[in-house]
Amino acid sequence: MSYDVVVVGAGFSAIATVCNLIELLPASAKVAVVGDDPGFGRGTAYRSELYLHRLNVPAGRMSLFPDRPDAFVVWLKERKRPLRDGDFASRQDYGLYVRDTLAALLRDKRPRCRVDFIRAKATGCVERYNATLGFLLDNGDEIVGRHVVLCLGVGNAPLPVDLSALPSDARDRTIDNPWRLSWLRRVEANDSVCILGSGLTMIDQVLALFAQGFRGRIDVLSRRGLVPHGHARVPKPPADFDPADLPETISGILRQLRRESRRAGDWRSVMDTLRPKTQALWQRLAPAERKRFLRHALPWWNIHRHRVAPDVYDRFREMVASGQVVIHAGHLHDISTADDRLMLHYRKRGARDEVELRCDWLVNCTGVERAGIAHSPLLQQMMRQGLIKADPLRLGIGVDSNSVVRSDNPGAVSLYAVGALTAGQFWEITAVPDIRAQARAVAQRISDAGGPNI
Ligand SMILES: Cc1cc2nc3c(=O)[nH]c(=O)nc-3n(C[C@H](O)[C@H](O)[C@H](O)COP(=O)(O)OP(=O)(O)OC[C@H]3O[C@@H](n4cnc5c(N)ncnc54)[C@H](O)[C@@H]3O)c2cc1C
Numbered sequence: 001m002s003y004d005v006v007v008v009g010a011g012f013s014a015i016a017t018v019c020n021l022i023e024l025l026p027a028s029a030k031v032a033v034v035g036d037d038p039g040f041g042r043g044t045a046y047r048s049e050l051y052l053h054r055l056n057v058p059a060g061r062m063s064l065f066p067d068r069p070d071a072f073v074v075w076l077k078e079r080k081r082p083l084r085d086g087d088f089a090s091r092q093d094y095g096l097y098v099r100d101t102l103a104a105l106l107r108d109k110r111p112r113c114r115v116d117f118i119r120a121k122a123t124g125c126v127e128r129y130n131a132t133l134g135f136l137l138d139n140g141d142e143i144v145g146r147h148v149v150l151c152l153g154v155g156n157a158p159l160p161v162d163l164s165a166l167p168s169d170a171r172d173r174t175i176d177n178p179w180r181l182s183w184l185r186r187v188e189a190n191d192s193v194c195i196l197g198s199g200l201t202m203i204d205q206v207l208a209l210f211a212q213g214f215r216g217r218i219d220v221l222s223r224r225g226l227v228p229h230g231h232a233r234v235p236k237p238p239a240d241f242d243p244a245d246l247p248e249t250i251s252g253i254l255r256q257l258r259r260e261s262r263r264a265g266d267w268r269s270v271m272d273t274l275r276p277k278t279q280a281l282w283q284r285l286a287p288a289e290r291k292r293f294l295r296h297a298l299p300w301w302n303i304h305r306h307r308v309a310p311d312v313y314d315r316f317r318e319m320v321a322s323g324q325v326v327i328h329a330g331h332l333h334d335i336s337t338a339d340d341r342l343m344l345h346y347r348k349r350g351a352r353d354e355v356e357l358r359c360d361w362l363v364n365c366t367g368v369e370r371a372g373i374a375h376s377p378l379l380q381q382m383m384r385q386g387l388i389k390a391d392p393l394r395l396g397i398g399v400d401s402n403s404v405v406r407s408d409n410p411g412a413v414s415l416y417a418v419g420a421l422t423a424g425q426f427w428e429i430t431a432v433p434d435i436r437a438q439a440r441a442v443a444q445r446i447s448d449a450g451g452p453n454i
Contacts, residue, residue, distance in 0.1 A: 006145030010035020011043025013151035013419030020443030027111035036121040046095030088309035155375030197365035198222035225329030230313025239264035243277035282427035391424025
């Protein structure tokens with residue numbers, strides 16, 4: 001089957017792109033969305049069924065469309081969800097909002113392009129005649145597109161240790177994909193849980209355990225033991241400085257941001273000023289400075305930049321204060337079993353001490369920092385074909401400032417990427433406010449480029 005546009009992926013980036021294509025393309029155009037995720041549009045992020053799993057961006061900044069910033073807040077009000085200014089809605093509601101928005105566009109009586117949703121995984125890619133790309137699907141079909149948008153997200157990282165020597169019942173109690181919350185049903189209230197990784201996914205798991213009345217101990221282990229900060233309950237206005245005036249070295253930037261934080265009286269105000277300008281700042285940095293940022297500043301950037309809703313933060317800190325959640329900093333190097341339990345050995349950060357942790361359940365929340373090519377057989381194949389290139393920092397694939405994929409054969413195929421795959425070019429491209437702008441821009445370029453049916 002031949003399409004004007006093929007969108008590969010089924011998470012937020014894909015659906016945001018499709019919503020914009022529906023608005024921009026003529027009724028004669030044909031679009032296909034290929035995704036292996038049953039909840040089209042919800043992806044990993046907005047599939048959660050727990051009300052406690054909240055957005056980490058205020059509802060007022062989560063509209064699907066940059067030019068209609070109130071759309072999500074209006075949707076919440078129409079459904080009588082209690083919401084005050086600056087509130088953080090549930091991720092479940094956000095998933096419903098995305099689904100409803102897409103459904104409303106598809107139901108619209110005005111003439112609109114045809115959109116086919118194909119539940120499948122794209123397993124391979126072939127260049128076809130007339131500068132089109134064909135995708136081989138795991139259901140045996142092939143679809144061909146004149147314009148292609150890759151929206152593959154980051155994928156899943158395997159556990160950082162080898163579990164193959166563990167007996168199968170112990171392997172059964174190591175959770176490699178924590179986003180499938182069904183593992184929680186097997187946990188007894190007084191079991192003990194060890195979580196690897198101390199970022200946002202860890203907080204999600206802790207809250208999910210709390211919500212089901214879990215009373216046991218939760219050990220959290222990560223290299224540095226750094227945990228995300230919370231948003232302020234009453235945010236101060238953004239700090240008064242222009243990020244365009246920041247120096248172009250990481251050490252210089254950090255020095256100035258510390259000065260601005262002291263002046264503003266709250267580092268959050270400084271992050272809020274920086275936030276909409278981060279892409280421009282990243283693009284000004286020389287490759288060596290970008291590398292320096294990734295090597296030295298990334299863990300601190302993550303906990304200050306990706307903050308959690310204030311009540312989520314308070315709940316988590318209470319659990320730490322009560323001793324139910326214990327945070328460890330160190331390097332895990334071994335997992336074995338003893339007395340039917342899992343036994344972890346880690347080396348304490350900055351010390352020689354070897355520490356042993358015992359638990360009934362081990363949950364991998366180390367996540368994937370950025371979208372590497374290694375996690376996707378499709379991308380690996382496309383790289384061998386010269387259709388894409390890894391970006392120099394291996395944060396994803398190379399794209400230009402219009403999200404056009406860089407290849408050895410430029411211009412042959414109209415190929416774009418949206419979302420985390422483009423972090424090498426944009427860095428700040430994981431959250432809705434950035435992805436929605438990118439999705440709109442890509443849809444606009446496709447619409448402007450045209451084609452037989454567009
Ligand atoms: C738990 C969590 C909470 C978050 N909370 C927020 C928040 O509150 N606010 C915010 O702004 N951002 C948040 N984010 C950021 C979030 O990642 C983005 O908002 C967005 O969901 C990313 O969507 P995506 O489509 O790029 O990636 P994904 O959601 O990962 O979707 C990629 C999809 O592509 C599919 N796919 C991959 N390869 C193939 C293939 N070969 N063939 C077919 N399909 C394929 C995958 O199965 C998946 O469905 C959160 C992220 C997570 C993980």
